Structures are given as C-alpha cells and as structure tokens.
Amino acid sequence: MEELIGDRRFVEDKRSLIKTPYDVQANNQEHDSPTSTHQIRSVQHGSPCFIYTLAFFSALGGFLFGYDTGVVSGAMLLLKREMNLSSLWQELLVSITVGAAAVSSLAGGYLNGLFGRRICILLASFIFSAGGIIMSVAHNKEVLLCGRLTVGLGIGIASMTVPVYIAEVSPSELRGQLVTINTLFITGGQFVASVVDGVFSYLPHDGWRYMLGLSVVPAALQFLGFLFLPESPRWLLQKGDTQNARLVLSRIRGGVNVDEEYESIRSSIEEEKIDAGEGPVLWRILTFAPARRALIVGCGLQMFQQLSGINTVMYYSATILQMSGVQDDQMAIWLASATAFTNFLFTLVGVWLVERVGRRKLSLGSILGTAVSLMVLAAGFLLSAQASPPVTFHPNDPSLHNSTCITYRFCESCMLNPDCGFCYGKNGTAVVESSCMPVDVANTEAAAAGRCSNGTQESAGVFWAFNYCPTSYSWIVLLGLVLYLAAFAPGMGPMPWTVNSEIYPLWARSTGNACSAGVNWICNVLVSLTFLHVAQYLTYYGAFFLYSGLALLGFVFVVGCLPETKGLRLEEMESLFGRQLCSCGAGGSQSVHYIRVNGGNCRSDEDVTDDE
Numbered sequence: 079m080e081e082l083i084g085d086r087r088f089v090e091d092k093r094s095l096i097k098t099p100y101d102v103q104a105n106n107q108e109h110d111s112p113t114s115t116h117q118i119r120s121v122q123h124g125s126p127c128f129i130y131t132l133a134f135f136s137a138l139g140g141f142l143f144g145y146d147t148g149v150v151s152g153a154m155l156l157l158k159r160e161m162n163l164s165s166l167w168q169e170l171l172v173s174i175t176v177g178a179a180a181v182s183s184l185a186g187g188y189l190n191g192l193f194g195r196r197i198c199i200l201l202a203s204f205i206f207s208a209g210g211i212i213m214s215v216a217h218n219k220e221v222l223l224c225g226r227l228t229v230g231l232g233i234g235i236a237s238m239t240v241p242v243y244i245a246e247v248s249p250s251e252l253r254g255q256l257v258t259i260n261t262l263f264i265t266g267g268q269f270v271a272s273v274v275d276g277v278f279s280y281l282p283h284d285g286w287r288y289m290l291g292l293s294v295v296p297a298a299l300q301f302l303g304f305l306f307l308p309e310s311p312r313w314l315l316q317k318g319d320t321q322n323a324r325l326v327l328s329r330i331r332g333g334v335n336v337d338e339e340y341e342s343i344r345s346s347i348e349e350e351k352i353d354a355g356e357g358p359v360l361w362r363i364l365t366f367a368p369a370r371r372a373l374i375v376g377c378g379l380q381m382f383q384q385l386s387g388i389n390t391v392m393y394y395s396a397t398i399l400q401m402s403g404v405q406d407d408q409m410a411i412w413l414a415s416a417t418a419f420t421n422f423l424f425t426l427v428g429v430w431l432v433e434r435v436g437r438r439k440l441s442l443g444s445i446l447g448t449a450v451s452l453m454v455l456a457a458g459f460l461l462s463a464q465a466s467p468p469v470t471f472h473p474n475d476p477s478l479h480n481s482t483c484i485t486y487r488f489c490e491s492c493m494l495n496p497d498c499g500f501c502y503g504k505n506g507t508a509v510v511e512s513s514c515m516p517v518d519v520a521n522t523e524a525a526a527a528g529r530c531s532n533g534t535q536e537s538a539g540v541f542w543a544f545n546y547c548p549t550s551y552s553w554i555v556l557l558g559l560v561l562y563l564a565a566f567a568p569g570m571g572p573m574p575w576t577v578n579s580e581i582y583p584l585w586a587r588s589t590g591n592a593c594s595a596g597v598n599w600i601c602n603v604l605v606s607l608t609f610l611h612v613a614q615y616l617t618y619y620g621a622f623f624l625y626s627g628l629a630l631l632g633f634v635f636v637v638g639c640l641p642e643t644k645g646l647r648l649e650e651m652e653s654l655f656g657r658q659l660c661s662c663g664a665g666g667s668q669s670v671h672y673i674r675v676n677g678g679n680c681r682s683d684e685d686v687t688d689d690e
C-alpha cells in the first residue's frame with residue numbers, strides 16, 4: 079500500500095517537475111529578489127529557533143577546528159623549552175594535525191555516506207575529546223604527537239561534515255548564513271586560542287597542558303548536544319527511512335507543514351536513483367559532467383583560499399606586527415590576538431552579507447581585495463627590505479667564527495636565515511652598532527652570545543630582532559595586514575566552505591565535500607610548510623607578491639566558474655552546472671533548467687551552445 083502511494087506520488091512529482099516557461103521565469107525572479115524569496119520561504123518554514131540550536135552545536139566543530147589549529151603556536155613557545163624540542167619535532171607537532179586532517183577529511187566522505195552526518199559529528203567530537211585528554215596528560219613528546227594526530231583526525235571529519243549537515247537541515251533562505259556561521263566559529267576558535275595562549279604564557283611550567291587540554295570542554299559539549307539532536311532528513315530519506323525523515327523535517331521547521339519541501343527532496347532522490355550510474359561515487363562524479371564541474375569549482379575555491387596565504391598571514395602576524403615596531407614578545411602575542419579578532423570580526427561581516435549580496439559577488443570582491451592587499455603587504459616588505467639597516471659592527475668573538483650569521487651584510491638577509499637575529503643599538507630613531515648574531519636555539523628571544531644574549535634590554539640600549547628588521551616603512555605592512563583581513567575574512571574565508579556544502583547533488587555531496595576539504599588541508603600544509611623556504615629564496619616581498627598573483631588567478635577562476643547559489647534549494651543546484659565550465663558564472667541562476675520527462679533530461683533554455 080505504502081509502495082503504491084509512493085509510486086503515485088512519484089508520478090505526480092514527475093509531472094510537477096515539468097516547468098512552464100512562466101514557472102521558470104517566476105523562479106528566476108524569485109531568486110533575483112532576496113526580499114521576496116525570504117518572505118515566501120519564511121512563511122513556509124516557521125520559527126527557525128531549533129535551526130539555530132542545531133547550527134550552534136554543529137558549529138562547535140568549527141570552533142574546535144579553529145582552536146586546535148590556532149592554539150599550537152603559543153603552546154609551542156613553552157613546549158620547546160620544557161621538552162627541549164628540536165626544530166624538526168616542532169614542525170612535526172604543528173603539521174601532523176593538518177596532515178591528519180587532510181587524510182581524515184577524505185575518509186570522512188565515505189563515513190558520512192555510510193553512517194550519516196550525526197554519527198560523524200559524534201565521532202569527531204569524541205575524537206577531539208580523546209585527543210585533548212591525551213595532549214593535556216602527555217609526559218613526553220611521542221605521546222604529545224599522538225594527541226596532535228588524534229585531534230587532526232577529528233578536525234578533518236568535522237571540517238567536511240559540519241557544513242554539509244548545516245546546509246542539509248537549513249531552509250534555503252538561511253542556509254548561506256548558517257553555514258557561514260561555521261566559519262565564524264572557526265575564526266572565533268582561533269581568536270579564543272590566541273587569548274588562551276596569551277593568558278597561559280605567563281605560566282611557563284605546564285601552561286601548554288591547559289592550552290592544549292581546554293579543547294575538551296567544547297568537544298564534550300558538542301558530543302552531549304548531538305546525543306539529542308537529529309540526523310539530516312536528506313540523509314535519512316536517501317537511506318529510505320521516510321518516516322523519520324518527515325518527522326525530523328517537521329521538527330526542525332518548527333512543526334509547520336513540510337509536505338512541499340519533503341516531496342521535493344524525495345522526488346529529487348528518486349530521480350537520482352534513476353540517473354545513478356555504476357561504480358564508486360568518485361568515478362560517477364568524474365563521469366557525470368554537472369557533478370564533475372561542481373567538484374572542480376569546489377576544489378578550486380578551496381585551493382585558492384589557501385593559496386592566497388591566509389595561514390601564513392595568521393601564523394606570521396606576530397612577526398609582521400614586530401616589524402611595525404612592537405619590540406616586546408609578550409606584546410606581540412597579544413597583538414596576534416588582535417589579528418585573530420580582526421579575522422573573526424570581518425567573518426561576521428560575511429555572515430551578514432552572504433544572503434544579501436550572494437556567494438558570487440562576495441567571493442569576487444573578497445578575492446580581488448585580497449590580491450590588492452597582498453600587494454600592499456608585499457610593497458611594505460619591499461620598501462622595508464630596501465631600507466634594511468646594514469651590519470656595521472663585527473664582534474671579535476672566536477666562538478662566532480664558524481657561524482654563517484656573521485657573513486651577512488644587511489639585516490634583511492640576516493633576518494631571512496632562521497638561525498640568525500639582528501642585534502642593534504639606537505641613536506634617536508637611527509639604527510647603530512648593528513650585528514648579525516646566531517640565535518639561542520633554546521630561546522629565540524636572545525642571541526647565543528654577545529650583547530644581545532639577554533635579549534632586548536632597553537635600559538642598556540640594546541635591541542634584539544629575531545625574524546624581523548627595524549624599519550620605518552613597517553606601517554605599510556601593518557596597513558596591508560589589516561586590509562588583507564578585511565578583504566579575505568568576509569568572502570574567501572567562509573565562501574569555499576559554504577559553496578561546497580550546497581553545490582553537489584545528494585549522492586555526490588559527502589564525497590564532493592570530502593575531496594574539496596582534502597584539497598583545502600593539503601594546500602594548507604603546502605603553503606605553511608613552504609613559506610620559510612619561499613621567503614628565503616624570494617624574500618618576504620617576493621613571497622607576498624607570489625600569493626597576490628595566485629589570488630589574481632583565483633579571481634579569474636571565480637569570475638569564470640562560480641555560479642550564484644543564493645536562494646536555490648539544494649535540489650535545484652544541478653542545473654547550475656549544466657553549461658560548459660567556464661561559463662558557469664554567466665547568467666547566474668538563469669542559465670539552465672533541467673526538466674524531467676519520463677526519466678529523460680531536457681534543458682529548457684535555448685541559448686545553451688555546448689556541453690563539455
């Protein structure tokens with residue numbers, strides 16, 4: 079009986095999918111006008127209170143992602159002294175988390191399809207808690223490494239599951255905003271981590287245990303919350319659990335009538351079953367043009383997000399700020415918190431803008447602004463390098479004779495060697511009696527020998543600069559940094575996650591998000607691990623000009639390939655990728671409309687020229 083009813087509904091659905099030109103036009107007009115879309119759909123969806131609760135608990139995954147990636151730099155300052163870590167171990171402890179996230183985000187696609195979004199989020203928060211506990215009780219570096227690896231596994235799964243879950247439970251008019259809130263939580267996590275780093279840096283013994291272990295609190299909160307929260311109705315429907323899917327949908331829509339939404343999801347899943355080809359999902363994505371194009375757009379966005387250097391800017395913000403004249407290390411740590419806060423604040427602007435201007439315009443404006451501000455940053459570094467103070471004082475210390483540091487003639491080249499630092503005096507604002515000295519391996523705040531072996535001592539008139547040069551152009555660098563965050567954070571920070579959560583058909587969603595999140599993490603590792611080498615070969619300004627060039631390439635990619643997804647139902651996305659890839663941007667939501675007639679696909683527009 080149920081089957082019969084199901085069949086009848088299916089036939090009706092097929093008919094309802096045949097759109098008249100009027101429907102198509104009305105649909106387009108609806109997308110063009112945010113107010114009308116919003117009004118119509120909010121009437122349908124009732125109170126979004128429960129949706130916000132869902133989004134909050136899910137986005138705790140984003141918070142943990144931000145916290146765990148952000149906290150490590152501060153923890154490392156204490157750890158390297160307490161555990162006597164070599165630079166190899168420091169690099170390992172930092173990058174193993176990102177590496178593990180890359181692997182587990184890829185595996186997350188499979189887990190998501192098999193066990194559902196809810197179980198994956200529960201799994202991720204469980205892994206986060208376990209990792210946090212391991213790190214906080216670690217008694218040696220090997221155990222610590224296990225803890226860092228464990229949290230990395232959690233981050234990877236959360237990073238691809240949370241946006242998908244939020245997108246699938248949200249009504250279309252709130253979807254962009256709610257998924258963007260996840261990135262707000264990422265940057266919020268990074269900010270909180272920097273404050274926690276600042277606070278516990280005053281506790282030189284065991285301070286790192288608190289820094290790393292505190293993540294257990296939000297992880298446990300998320301785990302408890304998700305014990306009571308529902309599975310995504312779309313995933314339930316895909317698995318054939320129609321009863322629960324309808325119940326959950328009605329619960330998250332505040333009890334209003336969900337018939338239309340339910341039917342539209344159900345019919346699109348039925349269509350997908352008919353269309354579904356054979357073989358593994360990734361193969362099916364690669365051989366089905368619209369899904370393949372969506373994957374290229376999704377992975378491209380994630381790649382350009384990382385190639386525009388966000389994590390280098392965040393990681394080196396303390397150095398950048400020191401270049402602008404902040405001498406004190408503690409002060410630089412606090413100012414790095416200010417950078418993280420600025421990133422967070424401008425992500426909030428993105429949350430506000432995403433449903434107003436749409437994903438495409440926001441990404442375009444953002445990546446262009448990012449490219450320009452990277453040029454400002456690079457110009458600041460270039461001018462600083464040109465005005466780099468010369469080495470004028472050569473201490474006659476026999477222990478220095480084998481050191482490469484004493485061979486440098488300018489601060490710029492001295493600063494680019496991570497084993498050296500610049501020791502100088504001041505006469506008014508002029509740099510005097512300057513030398514390039516080897517750094518104390520156990521404590522980069524001082525030189526290994528000579529006047530600066532106790533670090534900066536203003537009263538004695540000696541200053542120690544590690545990783546930066548004293549210059550009068552550093553305000554340009556500071557300006558570049560602020561402009562960069564203001565441009566990047568509202569658009570290129572959140573949009574790659576938001577767009578990826580919505581562009582794939584349901585059968586390809588987990589795998590598509592897993593691949594694009596994997597690309598994000600792999601590029602993240604690549605950019606952060608290569609920065610110091612790139613800077614050594616190309617200097618700082620060369621590196622930032624390079625990122626700027628890559629951001630400009632990203633701009634061209636977004637212009638050509640990113641269609642507007644604002645206001646569309648997840649089930650309507652496939653039509654956006656019906657055209658040849660590099661005309662996706664053109665015409666936005668008005669490009670192609672697929673019409674299903676008895677199991678075959680026809681396109682309703684007349685101006686389509688070509689199919690890949």
Ligand SMILES: O[C@H]1[C@H](O)[C@@H](O)[C@H](O)[C@@H](O)[C@H]1O
Pocket residue numbers: 261264265268383388389392421570571572598602
């Ligand atoms: O979207 C996020 C955000 O912009 C973070 O600040 C950054 O550290 C991440 O790598 C990125 O994926």
